[in-house]
Amino acid sequence: MENSTETTNKERIVTRLDDTIFQGRVSESDGADSNLSQKYRMTAKNVNVYYSETHAIKNVSLSIRENEVLSIIGPSGCGKSTFLRCLNRINDIVVGCRITGEIMLDGIDINGGELDVVELRARVGMVFQKPNPFPKSIYDNIAYGPRLHSMVNSREETDEVVYSCLREVGLLSEVEDRINKSGTELSGGQQQRLCIARALAVKPDVILMDEPCSALDPIATAKIEDLIDELRTQYSIVIVTHSMQQAARVSQRTAYFNLGDLIEVGDTGEVFTNPKHKLTEDYITGRFG
Amino acid sequence: MTSRLEAASSGSHWDTAAFKRRLRRRRSAEKRFKWYGIGAVLLGIFFVFMLFSSIAINGVGAFWQTQIQLDIYFDPAEISEANLYSANYGKLVKQAMYSQFPEVAKRKEKRQLSRMVSVGADVMLQDLVTSDPSIIGTTQSLWFPIDDSFDMLYKNDFGRDPDKGGAGLISKNQLGWFDTLVEKGKIESRFNKRYFTAGDSREPELAGLRGALMGSFFTILVTLAISFPVGVAAACYLEEFAPRNKFTDFIEININNLAAVPSVVFGILGLAVFINFFGLPRSVPLVGGLVLSLMTIPTIIIAGRAALRAVPPSIREGALALGASKTQAVIQEVVPLAMPGMLTGTIIGIAQALGETAPLLMIGMVAFIVDVPGGPLDPSTVLPVQIFLWADSPERAFLEKTSGAILILLAFLIAMNIVAVIMRRRFERRW
Numbered sequence: 001m002e003n004s005t006e007t008t009n010k011e012r013i014v015t016r017l018d019d020t021i022f023q024g025r026v027s028e029s030d031g032a033d034s035n036l037s038q039k040y041r042m043t044a045k046n047v048n049v050y051y052s053e054t055h056a057i058k059n060v061s062l063s064i065r066e067n068e069v070l071s072i073i074g075p076s077g078c079g080k081s082t083f084l085r086c087l088n089r090i091n092d093i094v095v096g097c098r099i100t101g102e103i104m105l106d107g108i109d110i111n112g113g114e115l116d117v118v119e120l121r122a123r124v125g126m127v128f129q130k131p132n133p134f135p136k137s138i139y140d141n142i143a144y145g146p147r148l149h150s151m152v153n154s155r156e157e158t159d160e161v162v163y164s165c166l167r168e169v170g171l172l173s174e175v176e177d178r179i180n181k182s183g184t185e186l187s188g189g190q191q192q193r194l195c196i197a198r199a200l201a202v203k204p205d206v207i208l209m210d211e212p213c214s215a216l217d218p219i220a221t222a223k224i225e226d227l228i229d230e231l232r233t234q235y236s237i238v239i240v241t242h243s244m245q246q247a248a249r250v251s252q253r254t255a256y257f258n259l260g261d262l263i264e265v266g267d268t269g270e271v272f273t274n275p276k277h278k279l280t281e282d283y284i285t286g287r288f289g
Numbered sequence: 290m291t292s293r294l295e296a297a298s299s300g301s302h303w304d305t306a307a308f309k310r311r312l313r314r315r316r317s318a319e320k321r322f323k324w325y326g327i328g329a330v331l332l333g334i335f336f337v338f339m340l341f342s343s344i345a346i347n348g349v350g351a352f353w354q355t356q357i358q359l360d361i362y363f364d365p366a367e368i369s370e371a372n373l374y375s376a377n378y379g380k381l382v383k384q385a386m387y388s389q390f391p392e393v394a395k396r397k398e399k400r401q402l403s404r405m406v407s408v409g410a411d412v413m414l415q416d417l418v419t420s421d422p423s424i425i426g427t428t429q430s431l432w433f434p435i436d437d438s439f440d441m442l443y444k445n446d447f448g449r450d451p452d453k454g455g456a457g458l459i460s461k462n463q464l465g466w467f468d469t470l471v472e473k474g475k476i477e478s479r480f481n482k483r484y485f486t487a488g489d490s491r492e493p494e495l496a497g498l499r500g501a502l503m504g505s506f507f508t509i510l511v512t513l514a515i516s517f518p519v520g521v522a523a524a525c526y527l528e529e530f531a532p533r534n535k536f537t538d539f540i541e542i543n544i545n546n547l548a549a550v551p552s553v554v555f556g557i558l559g560l561a562v563f564i565n566f567f568g569l570p571r572s573v574p575l576v577g578g579l580v581l582s583l584m585t586i587p588t589i590i591i592a593g594r595a596a597l598r599a600v601p602p603s604i605r606e607g608a609l610a611l612g613a614s615k616t617q618a619v620i621q622e623v624v625p626l627a628m629p630g631m632l633t634g635t636i637i638g639i640a641q642a643l644g645e646t647a648p649l650l651m652i653g654m655v656a657f658i659v660d661v662p663g664g665p666l667d668p669s670t671v672l673p674v675q676i677f678l679w680a681d682s683p684e685r686a687f688l689e690k691t692s693g694a695i696l697i698l699l700a701f702l703i704a705m706n707i708v709a710v711i712m713r714r715r716f717e718r719r720w
Contacts, residue, residue: 090610095533122612132603134622145611195607202611 039066041206041236042087042124047101049082049260051094056082058260059101064206069228069237071251071268073244075283078257080240084208087238088124089117106205122149125199129211131191133183133198138175141183141194142166145202165197169227189220196227207231209239213246225250244284248272256280344692344699351693354481354494355443356432357406357470359385363418363425373419378411382433389475390466401463407434409495432479437493437686439467443476447685455685484693488659489675493686496679498694500661504574504654504669505643511578511665512585512642517635519582520589521624524631527590528597529619548587555583556651564652571653572668580648585638592634596627629716636709640702646673672698 042064049057057079064070064087072080085091086099089110103110110120122145133141142162143152152158162179166172171193175186183194192212199207209228213221228237228250241247247254248268255265256279264271264280275281302308361381368376383403387393393402410433417431418424434440438458441447448455449464459467470476487497527544531537559580563569569576600623608618624631649655654670655678662669670678672694679691 088610090606093605093609093615118612118614120612121610126606126610128603128606128610130603132601132607134604134607135626144608144613148611148613148617198607198611 040064041066041106043102043104044083044087045102045104047083047086047099047103049079049086049091050098051082052096056260057086060257060260060262062255062262062265064236064238065253066236067232067234068253069232069239069251070253070255071247072238072240072255072257073242073247073283074257074263076242077259079260080257081210083257084126084210084238084240087206087208088121088126090121090126092117118149122202123204124206124208125202125204126208127192127195127199127210127212130215131188131195133186133191133194135182135184137180138166138183138186138194139179142198142201145198149202151202161201165201168200168231169193169197170223171197187220189216189223192216192220192224193227196224196231200231204235206236206238209237211240211242214242221246244272256283258283341699344695347689348692348694348696350444350689351484351696352481353444353478354483355435355440356477356479357435358430358432358475358477359406360388360428360430361385361414362428363414365426368418368425370422373422374415376415376418378414378418381414382406382410389470398462401460402466405436405439405463405466407436407494408492409434409490432477434483434494435476437684439463440494441685442467443471443478444689484690488661489657489670489678490659491657493682493684493690496687496690498672498675498697500658501670501672501675501694502697503662504577505671507574507662507665507669508577508581508649508654508671509639509643511575512581513635513639515578516582516585516589516638520586520635520638521593521631523586524590524593524597525619525624528594529623530615544587544590548591551647552584552645553647553651555580556648558583559648560651570666570668572656572658572670574654574662574665574667574669574671576652577649577654577671578665580652581642581645584645584648585635585642588638588641589631589635592637593627593631596630596634597623599630600626629712633709633713636705636712640705640709643671643705644673644698644702646677649674650677672701 040063044060044062047057047060048055060079060083062070062083072083074080082091086103087110091097091099099111105115105120105123108115110124134144139162142165143158146152146158146161152161163172166175166179171190174190175181175194178185183191186194192215196207196212213224216224225246228239231237232252239247239250251268253266254268254271256263256271256275256277258279264275264277266276271280272284275284359382362384364381364384367380368378383399386403386406387399390402393399413431413433417429435443438448438455441455442449442459442464445453447453448459467476483495483497485497485502486499487495488500490496523544527537527541531540559576563576563579564571569579604622604626605618608622609615613621649671655674656668656670657678658668658670660667676691676694676698679687679694
């Protein structure tokens with residue numbers, strides 16, 4: 001099982017890199033790709049973020065398309081997580097954090113009064129760096145969101161959501177017999193998949209992942225990466241990662257951040273094989289960061 | 290300088306006598322420090338042991354009461370259905386005493402003889418007859434508490450042995466009678482049930498703790514009912530919702546200061562506000578509980594905030610990221626995880642309140658109250674104030690009553706702290 005997963009994973013990476021390298025697609029600077037049929041799910045325009053006095057994000061414009069995985073890479077402290085956390089306004093809870101600019105979800109300004117933050121966070125799910133299941137049963141972990149938003153009205157409906165989410169992240173067979181045990185008893189990788197299942201349970205449009213594999217071993221990482229690839233068919237995914245290999249493996253587009261600036265964004269193959277900017281090249285070739 | 294450098298570089302630095310000496314000094318300093326620590330701990334244990342053993346030695350006697358067995362003839366000539374509440378029960382007791390020593394005829398000696406039984410004996414007889422009038426006309430062999438001076442005589446020769454004091458409390462005649470009764474097996478030390486079932490009394494042999502226990506129970510109940518919800522709500526608001534600014538800083542400093550205010554000040558406050566302004570009655574557990582809540586709330590707030598802070602932010606973020614509102618995240622996810630810490634703080638605060646005397650003196654809970662309170666609006670006293678009152682009483686027998694009450698108070702405090710420790714262990718979560 002493990003072996004086959006790994007092989008398919010590897011094969012896929014290789015093929016995808018080959019594809020992207022040899023296709024030599026046009027660069028996709030934001031707002032200039034009307035030729036693409038893909039719709040934008042989220043659009044950020046001229047976003048600035050300040051933590052008290054620190055200018056953490058400087059005038060960033062970036063879009064997330066439907067059914068794509070967008071990876072954000074960059075050195076530590078470059079603002080990738082900050083940008084991600086603006087997309088579901090989880091940064092609101094940080095004291096002293098100020099955001100300017102416009103972030104749209106399906107044409108609605110998420111910072112305007114039109115969209116309640118509760119709805120926004122249900123529609124833009126998030127998976128954190130460290131797996132953070134609630135210290136309650138696996139079942140209740142997943143049922144939490146649907147119950148919160150009254151998406152389920154009976155035990156049967158809840159069961160259905162819980163089991164289908166567990167199946168979706170490939171966890172069902174592993175935890176079926178201990179679904180009422182605490183979520184914190186699972187292994188790290190299982191916990192992270194549980195957190196993804198928990199996010200899926202509220203049927204989001206976009207899933208934000210903040211270094212979801214940084215606390216996991218390579219096998220668990222491979223499983224999560226497979227999962228991300230499958231999820232792409234239904235959701236838009238933004239993943240912040242420190243691993244360039246991971247960005248190359250899972251994402252269709254890559255954005256490179258440096259010191260709060262968006263340096264470059266484009267097709268993953270393009271960015272990795274033919275970076276337009278010197279800083280990007282230095283970073284991905286390991287001369288910097 | 291150069292030579293030292295050379296020595297160091299060649300490695301011989303570690304072999305010099307000076308280095309060895311320094312090393313020895315460091316080692317002995319370490320050993321000394323360890324022994325200071327052990328010494329301090331031993332000293333602490335010694336004092337605790339002294340405290341507990343002296344209280345225990347003094348206090349165990351309170352649980353035993355010397356009693357005298359008398360054959361009481363419930364004379365129908367004295368008691369009838371008509372005068373159950375006004376009959377001369379004292380006479381029955383006296384007659385039973387006189388019958389033990391028929392040779393005693395002088396009035397003064399008779400009085401001395403009858404004084405050996407507790408003055409509470411006639412009330413006991415009355416209770417017995419009113420609860421079951423059918424015993425009128427029969428003879429019952431009953432145990433009565435003996436007067437406190439004879440209790441002391443039986444327990445530790447107080448009053449007989451001039452070295453132990455109490456000279457003049459007991460006459461020669463009484464000593465003789467007492468010894469005869471002991472020989473006949475009519476006097477025995479028996480378990481002191483009254484100590485737990487009776488209210489306070491001026492007579493040590495009749496005094497019991499029930500009034501104080503019930504008073505403490507109602508007071509603590511009121512304290513808990515007020516301070517726990519208020520404390521937890523305040524902790525939640527301050528830790529999770531309040532904006533961080535000068536004003537909340539000011540409030541935080543004041544809460545910390547409040548926890549350090551001498552408790553008697555709260556008593557004066559309670560007197561001024563609850564009794565004089567709001568006109569609540571004096572000496573009642575309701576007011577006592579209100580005053581003690583003022584004391585307990587800061588403790589609960591501080592412990593509650595620490596417990597909330599200990600919940601990892603990832604739990605909050607996890608709930609918020611799923612679309613929970615701030616209140617939902619805090620109440621459904623964070624507070625349950627902080628609850629063990631909050632409860633521990635509450636138990637510690639309540640234990641503190643249970644042992645508090647000074648503020649209750651201010652609101653009149655120091656009154657001499659014989660009746661056992663039936664609710665938080667009945668005048669009553671509490672355990673530590675009862676200890677204070679008894680410690681103030683001149684009768685020798687109150688010494689052991691006092692120590693016995695301290696033992697019971699300590700038992701409650703230790704039990705509460707053990708519960709707090711168990712809860713902390715049991716519900717402690719690791720992430």
